[in-house]
Amino acid sequence: MVALELILPILAATLRTATPLLLGALAGLFSERAGIIDVGLEGKMLVGAFAAAAAAAVTGNVLLGLVAGIGGACLLGLVHAYACVTLRGSQVVSGMAINIIASGLTATLALAWFSQGGQTPPLPPGARFLPVTLPGAAALAGVPVLGPAYAALVSGQTVLVYLALILVPFSAWVLYRTRFGLRLRASGEHPAAVDTAGISVARLRYSAVMVASVLCGIAGAYIATAQGAGFVRDMVAGRGYIALAAMILGGWRPWPILFTCLLFGLLDAVAIRLQGVAVPGIGAFPVQALQALPYLLTVVLLAGFVGRAIPPRASGQPYVKER
């Protein structure tokens, strides 16, 4: 039972830390499957976090915060789509520019609007997403193993965690079972084939980037109003990049992406747990080593040591109608 008491909190923390990664990675999935590289996940999540926290702080309504977060990320997404699709610019450069803009803009606006040193005011419980207790948690409480597990893992998460998990099968369904998904995947593989079939590649890619922006907005709102209680400068802290790594490691496919996000979430949860724990002979546990693992794994995979990550064939290439 001691083991259970140790493991359950870590697993519950894993779900919480994996959620923003999952939302971000699914965002990247939609964008890149359509042929638009999205290194701007970080920036869109940051703007989403700021807009959500700001709106929730002003209105006291967390749902309005979520809507604002999505709106903020979408504005930035529109800029990315305009630069990549309409102007046929470099997608990586545009993505990096978005990250830099987001970092500066959120800090500046926070300072100008709230005068609290680049933060939003701390959110009261009513302006945050709170854990919901699912029915049955009380009834199962007496059952050994199953009871505590249900209470800690299945029940007691915020709505956005459930939403992120449901989005995995939903994304798979959209990509592989709908007309939109078929066209989206085709425009990431061979846009000329989409064009000759009489379908607008530009419109498809715009829609894909907007879908990605909505998901980034939700991820940002989760970070600021569910995980945290307000906006703090640069609070996304690289999770946009880790989401990108999870997407690549997951081979641009929804179910493997769920797996890699949970893995990275677990690493993060364990790292938090081990903070300050002394290891005989070394001293304090080197948490940074665990935190670097997602990046290392991605580099190893991209270098071709484990299997091979095959990106969509036309990703990163602006579509030009005639040769």
Place this chain on the structure above:
Amino acid sequence: MAIRDSRDAIRLGIEMVHQHFMLVERFTVLENVMLGAEGGPLLARGAALARAGLARLGEAFGLRVDPDARVGNLPVGAQQRVEILKALHRGAEVLILDEPTGVLTPQEADDLFRVLRALRAQGRTVLLITHKLREIMAVTDAVSVMRAGRMVAHRETAATSVAELGELMIGRRLAAPAPRPAPKLGPVLLEARNLSVRDAGGVERVKGVDLTLRGGEILGIAGVAGNGQGELLETLAAMRRPATGEIRLGGRTVFPGWGFNPAALRRQRLGHVPEDRLRSGLLRNASAAETAILGYQDDPSWRRFGLLAPPAIAAHAARLMRDYDVRPPDPALRSALFSGGNQQKLILAREIDRDPQVLLVGQPTRGVDIGGIDAIHQRLLACRAAGKAVLLVSVELDEIMALADRILVMFDGRIMGELATAEADERRLGLLMAGVSPERAA
């Protein structure tokens, strides 16, 4: 009814099978066929319909393909069947095929023709774009000849002949070869035996070519663009590696062997004026002086203490520009700012000035004005008089007739035949260029 984009054409029942397939390789056959004709926002119902449709079309036209196979794993012939199925599934009444047999094996081409005949029998219209006269005679009912962007003739296939079509393709009497002294033939300087070349996609572009080039002669290689001449030229210059065969330069075997690369061949006095000067002849943003030493930048005569010496390079470039009448004669000017003819004269000057024993020249007067053409031709004839071996690849028959002593005609990667310039006329050249061998044409 005006057609503004592909959507309008599709609505009118016009479908095209492109030379480069419009297929998503990672998709299954079924997914490719459904793209753009999904039959609703969800795929399930449309997929069932498409599956049934594929079976029906496969039956009717002999186009059998496994609907669940990944397109990237299919052979080229099957991929083309998928393209045709895609068109038919969308309800094509008019099917346009652009050079459909370019990538097919002879058996696959025969299968294709069977399909086209079946389509005709079922009342569909097929428009076949090809330069292979044999295909036209084999499957068409009527033929139009297009030349330099114009429709120049229309014939019933039954009422015409390969010979007439060949002449129509060339379209006019060729100028008689200019009188000039008989070649003073020197030793064999360039030899290729059974040379085969594959492109990056694995398609064989040059198929078992033999050629022999002696000092003091110009050998012309004629043919419709895209029949392997460019690949042959690049291979002889070591810009591509042959799949099989042997190349001898100045009596030494350079392939197979170590050091088969452009720099090594340059040191063995092979000059190369590439077909596409902007891609491989010069650097647009480099100065004329830099262009003038490109490929020979290691020459010690413009190096001081191991570094390039700009004054020496500029002096060298200024001399070349004066000798070859490159205008404006400014070595500091960016290469991109010269006219096509002057760029070409500069490249020619660079290569000829190294006194090569063999000079490979591709499309030397493409995009060059009349005055420039004449100057370039005089230079090539001077090389011939000086005992150099010149290989001239050109799609301009007038140019070949004006310069070459012998003419090889390439078709589909092979040498279709060889003619002495004196006995070449539009009929013979036209037939060879269209892939009809001389015995059959007679």
